[in-house]
Amino acid sequence: xxxxxxxxxxxxxxxxxxxxxxxxxxxxxxxxxxxxxxxxxxxxxxxxxxxxxxxxxxxxxxxxxxxxxxxxxxxxxxxxxxxxxxxxxxxxxxxxxxxxxxxxxxxxxxxxxxxxxxxxxxxxxxxxxxxxxxxxxxxxxxxxxxxxxxxxxxxxxxxxxxxxxxxxxxxxxxxxx
Amino acid sequence: xxxxxxxxxxxxxxxxxxxxxxxxxxxxxxxxxxxxxxxxxxxxxxxxxxxxxxxxxxxxxxxxxxxxxxxxxxxxxxxxxxxxxxxxxxxxxxxxxxxxxxxxxxxxxxxxxxxxxxxxxxxxxxxxxxxxxxxxxxxxxxxxxxxxxxxxxxxxxxxxxxxxxxxxxxxxxxxxxxxxxxxxxxxxxxxxxxxxxxxxxxxxxxxxxxxxxxxxxxxxxxxxxxxxxxxxxxxxxxxxxxxxxxxxxxxxxxxxxxxxxxxxxxxxxxxxxxxxxxxxxxxxxxxxxxxxxxxxxxxxxxxxxxxxxxxxxxxxxxxxxxxxxxxxxxxxxxxxxxxxxxxxxxxxxxxxxxxxxxxxxxxxxxxxxxxxxxxxxxx
Numbered sequence: 157x158x159x160x161x162x163x164x165x166x167x168x169x170x171x172x173x174x175x176x177x178x179x180x181x182x183x184x185x186x187x188x189x190x191x192x193x194x195x196x197x198x199x200x201x202x203x204x205x206x207x208x209x210x211x212x213x214x215x216x217x218x219x220x221x222x223x224x225x226x227x228x229x230x231x232x233x234x235x236x237x238x239x240x241x242x243x244x245x246x247x248x249x250x251x252x253x254x255x256x257x258x259x260x261x262x263x264x265x266x267x268x269x270x271x272x273x274x275x276x277x278x279x280x281x282x283x284x285x286x287x288x289x290x291x292x293x294x295x296x297x298x299x300x301x302x303x304x305x306x307x308x309x310x311x312x313x314x315x316x317x318x319x320x321x322x323x324x325x326x327x328x329x330x331x332x333x
Numbered sequence: 334x335x336x337x338x339x340x341x342x343x344x345x346x347x348x349x350x351x352x353x354x355x356x357x358x359x360x361x362x363x364x365x366x367x368x369x370x371x372x373x374x375x376x377x378x379x380x381x382x383x384x385x386x387x388x389x390x391x392x393x394x395x396x397x398x399x400x401x402x403x404x405x406x407x408x409x410x411x412x413x414x415x416x417x418x419x420x421x422x423x424x425x426x427x428x429x430x431x432x433x434x435x436x437x438x439x440x441x442x443x444x445x446x447x448x449x450x451x452x453x454x455x456x457x458x459x460x461x462x463x464x465x466x467x468x469x470x471x472x473x474x475x476x477x478x479x480x481x482x483x484x485x486x487x488x489x490x491x492x493x494x495x496x497x498x499x500x501x502x503x504x505x506x507x508x509x510x511x512x513x514x515x516x517x518x519x520x521x522x523x524x525x526x527x528x529x530x531x532x533x534x535x536x537x538x539x540x541x542x543x544x545x546x547x548x549x550x551x552x553x554x555x556x557x558x559x560x561x562x563x564x565x566x567x568x569x570x571x572x573x574x575x576x577x578x579x580x581x582x583x584x585x586x587x588x589x590x591x592x593x594x595x596x597x598x599x600x601x602x603x604x605x606x607x608x609x610x611x612x613x614x615x616x617x618x619x620x621x622x623x624x625x626x627x628x629x630x631x632x633x634x635x636x637x638x639x640x641x642x643x644x645x646x647x648x649x650x651x652x653x654x655x656x657x658x659x660x661x662x663x664x665x666x667x668x669x670x671x672x673x674x675x676x677x678x679x680x681x682x683x684x685x686x687x688x689x690x691x692x693x694x695x696x697x698x699x700x701x702x703x704x705x706x707x708x709x710x711x712x
Contacts, residue, residue, distance in 0.1 A: 167645035168373055168394075174348045175374045182352040201653055228649040231372060232401040262404045277408040278398050279371040 169230040173200040176282050190286050201226045210294045214318040218325035234259045234276035244324045246296035246307040255302035258288045355447045368429050379626035380425040385414040392622035421625050433520050577621040583610045
């Protein structure tokens with residue numbers, strides 16, 4: 157009934173997702189910083205992204221898995237991004253959800269701090285969002301903290317923050333000393 | 334390879350993209366990219382520009398985008414705008430139509446150039462022995478200077494002739510709707526979302542030939558497509574051009590009034606109130622977007638588009654829900670495993686109590702139904 161049936165037509169959302177997938181597979185991401193694609197090719201609305209920790213930051217050397225969930229009216233509405241397992245970072249909720257203005261629609265502004273110029277627009281793409289997330293890893297935005305403990309640590313004790321991040325990466329990679 | 338199988342699985346291998354062009358044809362990639370709508374990433378379909386900032390989109394894409402957000406702004410530059418600022422972009426539409434026709438040829442030539450270059454490099458490296466005798470032969474005849482090139486052109490010539498056969502009035506199966514389509518029309522056909530007015534074998538062929546004749550050399554792009562909207566065109570010439578439909582704010586209307594709206598547009602009244610509103614709103618969007626196209630579709634065709642939109646949306650929604658619930662069920666089963674076990678034990682105990690009191694039927698038999706019923710209760 158569901159996965160097995162051959163789809164003969166595709167909605168706008170599906171076409172757009174297939175186009176982006178094609179572009180990411182043929183072009184690749186800039187500098188090979190990440191890869192992304194549907195988890196299963198019979199469902200284009202659930203993607204997985206593997207992201208390299210940006211060099212020169214405490215996240216260097218880490219590889220992070222994120223799950224992207226697309227709405228059926230994509231690209232009019234943004235997708236959701238969740239790191240699994242979660243990452244210790246000021247702008248990532250303890251459950252792994254990413255809090256970044258580019259993934260918020262101009263309508264919803266729970267904290268009233270984001271400029272609408274940084275919000276989601278249908279001309280954004282998976283590539284642009286993931287690149288923004290990578291730059292967010294390098295430079296946390298303390299004004300919109302999602303993990304308050306992490307925010308505090310980042311502000312008050314930077315070296316301890318870096319130690320925790322590195323420890324987390326080692327744990328995630330299964331390297332124990 | 335991965336992608337090919339994915340696209341085959343979804344049944345649409347028509348996803349085109351600037352990266353179809355070889356890497357060293359950067360300018361062609363740029364050209365391809367600039368002729369695409371930044372929202373749907375497809376080649377422009379009935380392009381319009383926003384008078385407030387000058388950015389262009391497909392008429393349908395920008396109308397839907399403006400419908401969605403609370404703030405009306407250009408998706409590209411965020412300058413405030415409104416639907417009344419949408420203006421037809423006639424030159425862009427003509428360029429895109431011309432490009433759609435030329436794209437496959439350009440792509441073929443570019444890929445051919447790459448493979449030819451590769452072959453030349455291959456023959457230059459290493460494989461000296463085989464081509465040489467050929468060259469010697471040719472040198473004796475009169476194609477002295479071209480000899481090396483000819484080597485390479487030979488196999489490609491046969492490809493060329495194959496393409497020429499297809500290039501004429503050949504019909505190919507559309508990979509999406511499986512209808513026969515003129516090979517020269519296939520790209521436009523797919524880009525237009527498989528319009529159903531196609532050429533039924535011979536009759537259609539004749540029509541196309543006539544259309545070609547009438548269009549003549551250097552005929553306008555419009556004439557090629559005039560046949561499609563023939564009904565609409567005659568209507569229009571006799572009456573003033575159709576006006577866009579006005580938007581409706583549904584929440585001030587009663588159910589009856591919304592039904593009336595659907596009736597006056599000749600739309601279906603199935604589903605609930607929410608579906609009526611969505612259907613009517615989408616109809617207005619489709620209708621108004623269609624007015625921006627030089628190859629306007631007939632009302633019937635538009636209604637079919639509306640049906641398709643509703644169907645595909647429902648399908649995506651359903652598949653998503655199914656997947657979510659499937660994932661949830663697994664996780665739930667794991668997390669509630671202990672609870673399930675407890676319930677099963679409880680249920681067994683209570684049934685055993687009952688069966689001890691009344692009939693002593695085989696206990697092994699009673700095991701099965703209990704497990705099933707406890708599952709039903711909890712899940």
